[in-house]
Amino acid sequence: MTLAPRAVLVHRTTEYEELIARHGTHGQAAFFLSSRGREIDEVAGRHRRAQRALADVAAAVPLRWRTARVERADLDRFLFGPEDVVVVVGQDGLVANAAKYLSGQPVVGVDTEPGRNPGVLVRHRASDAAKLLPHAAAGAAGADELTMVEAVTDDGQRLSALNEIYVGAAGHQTARYRLSSGAAPEGAEAQASSGWWSAPARAPPAGWGHCGGRPGAAARARRNRTRRACCGSYGRPGRPPRPAPPWSTAN
Template identity: 60%
Template sequence: MSAPRAVIVRRDTELTALLARHGTRGQVAFFLEGRGQTLQAVTERDDRIRAALADVAAGIPADWRRATVERDELPRFVFEPGDVVVVVGQDGLVANAAKYLRAQPVIGIDPLPGENAGVLVPHPPDAAAGLLEATHAGTAPLRERTMVEVRADDGQSLVALNEIMIGQPGHQSARYTLEVGGAAERQSSSGVIVGTGTGASGWCRSIARIQAPALALPEPDAAGLAWFVREPWPSPSTGADLVAGRLDGPESLTLRVESDALVAFGDGVEADRLTLGWGQRLRVAIAARTLRTVGA
C-alpha cells in the first residue's frame, strides 16, 4: 500500500504575476507607484504567502508523498482517491479545485488572515500538520458541502461549489425559456445564477439582498439551491415574473436556449464552460457529489 499523499493547491502571488509582466522589481515598483501603490505592500503579502506555504510543507509527515499544483494546472492534474488536499490561498481557490475532486478531503489554509473572508480557508498555516494527521486518521471533522450541476441534453455537464452562471458569452441579453416548479416563462436577461449554500455567502447573497430579500438561502450542507434571474426585461414577448426561488431535494430548473449561443460556467471560471446552441435544453440541480472540507 502506497504512502498517503498531500497535494498543495496554490496560485501565483501578485508579485509573481507582476514580475512576469514587467520583468524586474524596478519596473514593477514604477508601475505600482504610477497607480498609487507600493512595491513594499506587494512584497510583504508575497512574503507572508511564501511563509505560509513553507509552514504547510514542513507540516507534511516525512513518510508521506507530496505534490504541488498551481491553479491553472488543475484541469490537467490527476488527483488520487486517497489524496489529502491542502488549499493555501483565498476562498475562491477552494472553489476552483472543487470540481476536480471526488470525495478527497480539503484543508483550507488562509495565508493572509484578515484579508480573506476565510469561509473555506479557516485554518492558520501552523495548523496544517495536525489537520493532515487527523484527516488521514479519520478523526478530523468533515463537512459535506452541496455542489450544483448543470447538464445539457447533448451530455455536456459541469459542477461548481458556489454557483453556476448561464448567459451570453459577451454579456449581452440572453434569451431562453425558463421552467421551474411547473411554471414556464420566456425571458430576456443578463443571465441566470443558481447557487449553493456555500455560494450563499458571496455572489448569491448580494443578489438576494436586492432581488429577493425574503428568500431563505440554503445552508452549505443542506440539500438545496437558490436561483436568480439577473435583470429580466419585460417586453411583449418576454416576462419578468419568475425571478428567484429555491430548489430543494430533487427539484430542478430547466432552460431552453433561444439565442445563437449561451454559455454555462461555474465559480467565475468562464474559460471552463459549456457552449449551448439554439434549441438546446439544460437542467440545473443539486450535484450527486459533494465537497468535503475539514473543520469548516
C-alpha cells in the same frame, strides 16, 4: 499494499511573481506600480507571507506521506488520487476552483493572510497543518460536506462549481428560455433576461453580501437556488434584500 496518503498543496502565483514575470525586475515592477499610486512593498510583503505559509505547510506533512504541488493554472491537468489530502494555501476562491477537479477527497483550507481574506473556506492557519493533516487522512469528524452545482448541456458537456454557475449571454443581450424545477417540471415558465445564476446553498450568502443583504434562514436551507443575474435588483446597501422572484426554485 496500501499507498501512503499524498498531500497535494494547491497554490496560485502571487501578484508579485506575476509582476516580475511581466516587467523583469523588482525595480521595473516598482516603477509600474508607483505610476498607478501603489507601493511594491505591500505586494512583496503579501508574496513573502504566501511563500512562508506554503513552506510551513510543506514542512508539516508527515514524513511517510508523499507530497505534490500544483499551481492553480495546472489544476485541469493534474491527476488527483483517492488517497490524496488536498491542502489549499491561499484565498477562499482557490478552494472553490480546486473543488471542481475533486471527487470526495478531503480539503484543508489554509489562509495566507488572516484578516484580509474572509476565511469562509480557508479557515485555518499554516501552523495548524501538522495537527489537521492526519485527521483529514483518517476521515475524522468535523469536516463540512459541500454541495456542488452542475450544468449539463444538450450535447453532454458538463460544468460544475462550488459557488455558482451563470447561464446566459456574455454581454447584456436579452435571452429567452424556459425555467423549471426538476421536482415540478410541469411548472415551467418562459423567461426573458440577460441570464440567471444557479448556486448551491453555501453560495447565495456570498452573492447577497455584495448586494448589501443576506437571505434568511429559509433561503440558506435550500439545497439549490436560482436567481437573476443582476443582484442589484435584490437589494441595496443599507436596505434589506427584496424577496426572491416567484420563479426561484429549490431542489
